[in-house]
Amino acid sequence: MSLTLTERFLRGLELSPDRPAVRIGSDVVTYRQAHDTALRWAGSLMAEGAPGAVGVLASKSTTSYIGLLAVLYAGGTVVPLQPNFPPVLTRRMLRLAGVNMVIADERGLAVLPEILDQETTVRVIDTGDFAVTSHPQLSAPAQVTPSDPAYILFTSGSTGVPKGVPISHGGFRHYFDLLDRRSDFGPDDVISQTFDLNFDCGIHVVFSAWGAGATVQYVPPSAYRDLPAFLTEHGITVWYSTPSGIWMTREMGGLEKGALDGLRWSFFGGEALRCEDAAAWQAAAPKARIENLYGPTELTIGISWHHWLGEESEKRGVNGTVPLGKVHEAHDFRLVTEQGEESSVEGELWVTGPQMAIGYLDPADEEGRFVNFDDRRWYRTGDRVRANHDGELFFVGRLDSQVKVHGWRVELAEVDHAVRGCDGVRGAVTVTRSARHGTELLVFYTGDEVPESELADGVRAVLPDSILPRRYVHLDNFPLNPNRKVDRLALRKWAEELSGLAKRRLAER
Template sequence: MAEKSEWPLYELFLRGLGKSPGGAAFRVGADVATYEQVHHLALLWGGALLHTPATPPAAVGVLAAKGTIAYAGIVAGLYAGATVVPLHPDFPIARTRQMIAAAGVSALVVDERGRKVAAELRGEGLEVSVLAPGAERVDPGHALSRPRPVEPGGVAYVLYTSGSTGTPKGVPITHANLAHYFHFMDRRYDFTPRDVFSQTFDLTFDCAMFDLFCAWGAGATSVAVPSLAYRNLPRFLAEQGVTVWFSTPSAISMARRTGGLAPDMMPFLRWSLFAGEALKCADATDWQRAAPRSVLENLYGPTELTITITGHRWSERTSPGLCVNGLSPIGFVNDGHDHLLLDGQGQPASTEGELWITGPQTTPGYLDPRNDEGRFVERDGRVWYNTGDRVRRVANGELVYLGRADAQVQVQGWRVELAEIDQAVRGCAGIEDAVTIGAPTGDGSTALVVFYTGTPAQPSDLAVQLRRTLPPGIVPRRYHHLAEFPLNPNRKVDRAGLRDRAAKLLTGPAPSSGSRPG
């Protein structure tokens, strides 16, 4: 194996190809492809991308739902030596156009749905080449003979996080970032070609890269988990032979509601991994009892720190005693990184504060350097990433997540800038101003509640307008009209008071129409 500083991301797929050439690289329902088949398609499509009418693309967008075109398209972009930008065909056109422009995407790999979206984009004047393998012949004469070499500092992929200005923030992740991360994963886990991984995360989420490349590096199979599977999750996982589960903790609540967390219901799982949201002690305990032979881990990591940056290995004997406010530890920071806890004055704190991290998994910064301010900070001659998360160091030295120190919240795994929602709501007809609050629900998740001034509107009408600019997963479901915002003694919007009001709204029935008076 090459030294990690020279290890491109596609090397993981090649490693899986060597271990399991005839094995399934993925399954999405009846859509299945072996490592050899994906490799052949990636060489074919990678060559086609390099022979587009324009110059060879520096960045390739993959505009496709989970399936052969999306998975092979990701590998093809990497084989072509380009930066891969996963895009969701069902995201609003305006948002997709922003992402394409910011990342410098000049070629798209599309499925049937993505082809229609690409046509709309081109109709609006976006100049981009389109490779539609399911709808057109790809010239085999252009196929690559091998993947193109890349530089360690080259960007492997770009993912997007919510932006406070209303524009998504692009996060470039380099091959060097990923080399360190996956070498660390190699040492942490014992994945083999016999494993079958769940693939629960959307391809625009960084944890999807764990699903795919940890599986592919082991020569294992990645299986997409459809929403209907949660009606009887243990049965689906047993039928698919899943041995490695990875999802947000919200899946635990879903499994509980459908009777899927009875003791020993998932004895076939070897690993149970959770990330993207805070993991409750009670949820970890229940899942562990349902999957007693699996090793359960709570992982944590912003996109800017390459998938996951800390991990806690759950122990029924010791972990409950380390929980704070009912939340599991997030563990120790990955090898090779330093971290700081800073108090409200920006001074180092020993036990509790805002978490800052520096090390080889830290992205070089956002695509737009103007977004770096306050997040990527030079201190003591090194660049640190300010996570904005408050943590506490417990007795054994591990960290426990306490909550956000800024105006971000996590909703269904999305890290959402509340200001982005505010700006989107202000763009709705008749709205003067808006304040979005992230409030806890009864099942431990977070719901978005919008308070707005201006003309009262039907919640359904607001939701329809917001779907034009926001991904479906972060469109709020609760809207509350106010004649004016309450103010605190400093004459600022009383967000604490609005949080209390939001909590009360969430305990009552959702309004079916209209908006409730303030």
């Protein structure tokens, strides 16, 4: 049965009224407590009519979870906001989303004065000690329609300028209906939360758990020091993180054979999942079913998934990455070449269907992303994808990761794959940087420190000598952005700084 997000929580409430809905450190909130508090807060939100878009400005606290539920109960649109974001960025989000009410925790209240100005004002809902307000609480959640926006999520894209993406109740309902049919979560499950709530993967965790009466368990970064012990202590049965979580666990010695044998399911998304990482995780979690999830925010959390099949998946993968699977039912896809022609083999992935957002808050952001073709509206993912005769998709690379160096087209993912194939290398990320002669490549890698000549020999399998990477820089670990993905922007900036340092040293000679 298809359920709205609030109906998913109500089903969890029926299954597990006195079980934890969310645990963050020593803070525990049961389903009943979350329900009663959300009804009170929703009453405050509706004191002056329909709430519209409501910001939830909160850190990793129970307030953020009850807050998003309260907004949904009031029939409003959740706008999750991070207190650690630059104030000017949050201010722009508030304005673009039309937020005039905010639910904030202690950390959110502390930064709010820096965010607000004469042109940006909001009404703050009192949540101190789960406050009981003078406004009457709701008797039941407000009714919504499939087309009503449930969330507004912000994705920066390649420009770094936030783009607001309204996601409808209908889009979420379709996604979670498919997830329910694919999985078997229940009240005894504890699902890891490694994501912030402004990241769509975090929404997957919350409502997959709440729809089953399961517990959401926050996982702090410190847990990776001994992840097997953390999972055992908290009874975690379902894991979800970016693939970067695998190498973080490996670096701390947590991927020994059978070390994660309490896991039933493991989901990975947000980045390309490497076959060798999936295999290593499977060895540590032999009872877990591993799923590779793919999809941009504009297509509601995920638009395809692939069940890891070991050697079979390795044979079918491209550049050492796990297949993406088939697009969700009721959706269509196209592969479009650089010449704008449709291909049955490889091209940019376009998708249309019920999970697609209607567009961005600012229509000016839609150019080049949302397009009309064949009497339908499509979303251009910007991902270069390959397809087989059965319609299964395989990630090749980002369109903006294919670059020209000395006239040669270079797919950065292929360079990464070649470097990872060298003895001692665990991970590799190739970036470009400007040079006197045009564009050059620089590779950051982890694992053992390997002589550059050996790495160059490995890359010669895919590149001619004239455009081999200029440098290979060894790192203990890759930097991660707030969503725990590899921070490629930081690596590109570092590459440019290394270039500038070299130029200064030459000038000083």
